[in-house]
Amino acid sequence: MGLGNTGRPFGNTGFGGRFGNRSGLSSPATGAPGVTGATGAPGVTGVTGVPGVTGVTGVTGGVTGIPGRTGITGGVTAGGTPIGGAGLKPGGDREVDAPGDKFDSLKRQIHLQLVDKLDFSKLGEMDQGTLKTEVKALIETLIDEQNPIINRQKRSEIVKEIMDEVFGFGPLELLLKDDKIGDIMINGPKTIFIEKGGKIQKTDVVFKDNQHLLQIIDRIVARVGRRVDETSPMVDARLPNGSRFNAIIPPLALDGPAVTIRVFGSKPLGKEDLLKFKAFTPEMILMLEGAMKARLNVVISGGTGSGKTTLLNTLSSFIPHDERVITIEDAAELQLQQPHVVRLETRPANIEGKGAVTATDLVKNALRMRPDRIIIGECRGAETLDMIQAMNTGHEGSMTTVHANTPRDAIARLETMISMAGLELPIRALRQQFASAIDLIIQANRLQGGPRKVTSITEVVNMEGDTIIMQEIFGFKQTHVDETGRAHGQFWCHGIRPTFMDRLEAKGFHVPPDFFRQRMLLED
Numbered sequence: 001m002g003l004g005n006t007g008r009p010f011g012n013t014g015f016g017g018r019f020g021n022r023s024g025l026s027s028p029a030t031g032a033p034g035v036t037g038a039t040g041a042p043g044v045t046g047v048t049g050v051p052g053v054t055g056v057t058g059v060t061g062g063v064t065g066i067p068g069r070t071g072i073t074g075g076v077t078a079g080g081t082p083i084g085g086a087g088l089k090p091g092g093d094r095e096v097d098a099p100g101d102k103f104d105s106l107k108r109q110i111h112l113q114l115v116d117k118l119d120f121s122k123l124g125e126m127d128q129g130t131l132k133t134e135v136k137a138l139i140e141t142l143i144d145e146q147n148p149i150i151n152r153q154k155r156s157e158i159v160k161e162i163m164d165e166v167f168g169f170g171p172l173e174l175l176l177k178d179d180k181i182g183d184i185m186i187n188g189p190k191t192i193f194i195e196k197g198g199k200i201q202k203t204d205v206v207f208k209d210n211q212h213l214l215q216i217i218d219r220i221v222a223r224v225g226r227r228v229d230e231t232s233p234m235v236d237a238r239l240p241n242g243s244r245f246n247a248i249i250p251p252l253a254l255d256g257p258a259v260t261i262r263v264f265g266s267k268p269l270g271k272e273d274l275l276k277f278k279a280f281t282p283e284m285i286l287m288l289e290g291a292m293k294a295r296l297n298v299v300i301s302g303g304t305g306s307g308k309t310t311l312l313n314t315l316s317s318f319i320p321h322d323e324r325v326i327t328i329e330d331a332a333e334l335q336l337q338q339p340h341v342v343r344l345e346t347r348p349a350n351i352e353g354k355g356a357v358t359a360t361d362l363v364k365n366a367l368r369m370r371p372d373r374i375i376i377g378e379c380r381g382a383e384t385l386d387m388i389q390a391m392n393t394g395h396e397g398s399m400t401t402v403h404a405n406t407p408r409d410a411i412a413r414l415e416t417m418i419s420m421a422g423l424e425l426p427i428r429a430l431r432q433q434f435a436s437a438i439d440l441i442i443q444a445n446r447l448q449g450g451p452r453k454v455t456s457i458t459e460v461v462n463m464e465g466d467t468i469i470m471q472e473i474f475g476f477k478q479t480h481v482d483e484t485g486r487a488h489g490q491f492w493c494h495g496i497r498p499t500f501m502d503r504l505e506a507k508g509f510h511v512p513p514d515f516f517r518q519r520m521l522l523e524d
Contacts, residue, residue, distance in 0.1 A: 106150075107158050110142045114162065136163060169239075170216050171205045172261075176239070181263050183305070188256030189213045195305075198450010198486075210256045217247045217257060224331075231351060236331045244333050262305075268313045268335040279307065280454040281491045281521040284474050287457070287498075288442070290509035292318035295373075295397030296500060297437055301410035302444035307452040308401040309333060311444055312375070315399065319373065323397075326366045328359055329377030342369065359383035363390065376400040382421030384414050391437035407441040407458040411468055428466050435463045439500055441470070447478065449486030451524070459498045471496050473516070491521040 114135070139159050143150060150158075164173040175184050175194060183195040189207035193200055207213040221228050221237045228235040233252045237245040244262040271285055280288075291298065292315055300315075302308045316336045319325060326342045327334050334343070344366065349356035359376065363386040366374050374390050376383065378401045391398050404410035415430055443456035455476040461469040473496055478489035495518025501511075 106146060107161060110139060110146060110158065110162060113142050114138060114166070132163070132167060135166060139163070169220065170212070171207055172216060174205060175203070176241070176243070176261075176263065184259070184261040184263060186213070186257070186259035186261075188258070195450075210250075213257045213259070214249065217249070217259065220245055221247070226348070227351075232348075238331045238333055242333050242335055244331055262309075262333075264309075264333060264335070269310050270317065271314055274310075274314060277451075278522065278524045279311075279452055281474075283493065283515070283521055284454060284457060284491070286511070287473070288315060288440075289318045290504040290507070290511075291440055291500070292316075292397065293320065293509060294500070294504045294507040296439035296503070297391045297396060298399045298440045298442060299410060299414075299438055300399065300401045300442045300444060301404040301407060302401070303403060303405060303446065305452075306444040306446045308444055309377070310452075311442065311454070312377075312399060312401060316375065319397070323372035324370060325373045325375060326369055326371040327375045327377065328362045328366060328383075330359070330380075332377075334375065334377060336375075342366075342371075360386055363387060366390075367395075371395060373397040373399070378402065379414065379417060381417055382423070384417045385421065385423060385433075388414075388433050388437045392433065405445075407443050407456055407470060407472075410441055410443075411438075411460075411470075431466065431468050432463055435460055435468050445476075447487035447489075448481055449484065451487060453489075453524075459496075459500065461499060471498075473498055474521070488524055490523045493517065493519055493521055495519075 136159060139162055140155075143155055143158060161170075164170055169176065171192075172184070175181055175192075178196075181194045181196050182198075183200075185193040185195075185200075187193070189209055189212060192203050192205050194203055195201075207216070217228060217235075220239065221235050223240070224237045226235050226237050228247055228249055230249075230251065233250070234248045235246070237247075239245055239261070242264045244264070246260045247257060249257040274280060275282065275285065298315065300308045300311055313335050316325070316334070316338070319336075319338055321338050321340070323338070324340045324342070325336060325338055326344065327336065328344045328346075330346050332343055332345045344362045346359050346362060347355065347357040359379075359381070360383040363374065363376070363383050367390060372395070374387070374395055375398065376387055379387060387398070387400055402410050402413055404413045411431075411434055414434060415427065418425065418430060438460045441456075441458045441460060442454060443458070444452065445455045446452050453476050454474075456472055457474040458470050458472045461471055463469065472494055474491065474493055476489055476491050478487050480489075481487050493516060495516060497516045504511075
């Protein structure tokens with residue numbers, strides 16, 4: 001049986017079927033013998049010429065030849081007229097679609113025909129650039145066949161959306177390309193919020209339905225070897241640009257799949273960018289640069305979204321290029337600029353509950369890899385003790401992050417995480433390890449209205465009794481909130497010369513005698 005006026009054998013539609021002798025991307029055959037399909041004659045409810053077939057209501061299936069494509073849903077056209085689920089009532093009468101529905105219906109038809117015309121056996125032989133060019137040209141041809149009088153704007157939208165569906169992440173592509181967006185929060189297919197300029201706002205971007213959103217989630221997690229389903233409904237992953245991705249799906253998410261994306265630009269923010277944003281002052285970053293070159297051990301503390309990872313990336317840029325750095329993360333998101341970096345990533349258990357590789361396992365293995373420095377993306381559990389011991393045993397200059405509101409809370413949290421791991425060590429012994437291992441605690445906070453600041457740079461000095469003695473070198477004091485709800489304040493130097501300055505000077509880092517003089521450094 002033919003498909004419309006093209007003579008295309010209907011038995012070859014579908015996914016992973018046979019495609020004759022086509023190579024690469026081909027145009028529909030013309031004039032192939034066979035009986036043409038129904039073209040919408042009143043009362044025709046089936047497709048003639050195929051015994052036993054009483055109606056075609058669309059095709060749904062997976063596509064294995066297009067990178068990341070997990071499924072297509074829509075109607076098949078016959079001679080330019082939609083069949084079944086693509087716009088005809090069962091009796092053959094055309095439904096009256098809203099303009100948006102017609103646009104979506106046309107897009108689905110073209111998408112389905114595109115899949116039908118691809119020769120998947122040849123796709124792997126083509127480079128990505130050529131493939132995109134060929135697919136785009138084919139989409140243009142299919143639009144001409146379906147609706148040659150469509151206006152240029154709609155034509156462009158159709159091409160872009162289908163290309164995004166085939167090669168990208170569908171509706172998310174528009175948001176991921178906006179450099180001003182910091183977070184994307186998806187609360188089901190129709191409710192998407194973004195954080196832009198420090199403010200959370202709702203967008204007009206939507207997914208078609210839950211299944212559409214799940215397909216995009218599957219595509220993202222499959223690229224990094226993860227999975228998400230009812231037996232494992234939570235997943236952490238990363239996007240190709242390094243952005244952090246988290247998804248939780250039904251039955252745990254009651255209103256549909258929930259996705260949170262922490263967007264990182266293709267180029268990480270550097271020292272100059274953060275100075276421009278007044279995240280810290282030139283004096284503060286100068287001392288931190290000296291601390292990194294002198295191989296001080298640093299803990300970055302802060303709440304969610306306070307800029308800990310960005311600050312860690314910035315500080316890592318001061319690490320000399322002749323040192324071997326090993327990073328350990330749950331979902332790789334650090335963007336170190338050094339040439340000698342080994343990136344390790346934890347692995348969750350498989351469907352049988354086996355094969356998990358924890359951060360603790362990776363830290364122990366990293367110690368056998370001749371590291372100069374070890375960087376743990378975030379300490380959450382038992383790996384904390386291994387990290388502290390590594391700092392104390394010849395791996396100076398290591399760094400990690402921890403969730404805490406103040407430097408003092410950061411020490412308390414580290415103690416708690418080691419205790420939660422089931423290690424019954426005396427508190428005094430633990431604190432002696434901390435006081436010996438950690439040199440600096442940098443506190444990052446997200447203030448009201450969105451600005452992110454380094455609010456404290458604190459030195460860990462020593463132990464007195466059972467108490468760890470710390471002294472704040474630089475700090476930020478909030479003074480007021482303006483009429484737009486944005487917090488403002490002042491950066492201060494507290495007039496305390498750090499005890500580690502001898503180590504900095506031994507590495508050739510010298511500062512003026514009045515560098516640590518008590519004064520206000522900057523007002524924002």
